[in-house]
Amino acid sequence: MSVVVAARISRSFGATRVLDGVDLTVAKGEVVALLGGSGSGKSTLLRILAGLDPEAGGESTVPARRAVVFQEHRLLPWKRVVDNVGLGIRDPGARSADALAEVGLADRARAWPAELSGGQAQRVAFARALAREPEVLLLDEPFGALDALTRLRMQELFGRLRARHGFAALLVTHDVDEALLLSDRALVLAGGRIAAEVPVGLPYPRVPDAPGFARLRRRLLDLLGVPLAAGAG
Incomplete structure (x- = not known):
């Protein structure tokens, strides 16, 4: 059963069309990572699903019991x-x-x-x-402003909380490893639409040297147009 359903989501800023008919779903208890280049509309889409952008087109269904965590703590x-x-x-x-x-x-x-x-x-x-x-968490780069060690600790905390509470989550991130560590599916946003979907399918808890992790990393980097460094992966 899907707890988040988005259909034909569109958003323009002036003459620039950032989102052009985005469709996505998040199932109950599922964590979906949303990846894309800078300016691809990841955060715009999350704000729309959070109900923070009334100018957007399309339709979305998100539970009333939802919570948003931004990159800035906003305390x-x-x-x-x-x-x-x-x-x-x-x-x-x-x-x-x-x-x-x-x-x-x-x-x-x-x-x-x-x-x-x-x-x-x-x-x-x-x-x-x-x-x-919450039934669903909407997360906009929630660990992006943290140092590397604190970021790892927060990722581990997220995994424990998810296992304990069973909430669903849409995680906007620019970090491919983070997407693979935390999500069940990774979506790539490009050209205003979901350009690719990659099931992760690795058992929890995950580590970057687990079998299959490097292959998935290479695939996502390729979809994002990021060349793999010589000798990596």
Whole structure:
């Protein structure tokens, strides 16, 4: 059963047509990665599915129980961490505390956002999403601003949370390895449409040296028009 269905999604900015009839689905519990070159419309599509762009054409069905995590954590600096997690939730107390515990920040509930590291702030953003008990997460480069080690830790955290909660997710990323580590399918957006679909089909948990990983990496890089370095893969 699909929890996200998008049909004929289109969006233009002036004379530039960024999306030109995009169709995609995300099944219940499935993680779909969306890849594409800079300016291909990945983030535009995600914003449309999140209901943040009323000017778009086409039709989409996305559960009301959804949450969005952006590359920037977007925490309100004048609210403590626990209050940021509970924004917009009726009776948020226990749900906020539980979500912070799940991301390993129970002891930072009363901290101010300015007192957090970048990785901690992004974990708070994930806690805020979890507190909404979403059927689907819409993720726009959620680890893109983090250093390499913190990014790996956040990818591992995402995998644990997905296994525990069973939410579906659409993950916008520019990182091919991240797409292969976290998703069940990878879609390539080009020319305003989904140009290719690559089932990942590797068992979890995944590591880049797992059998089949390098072959899938080569395929995605080829679809994205990225030449493989000599001796790589």
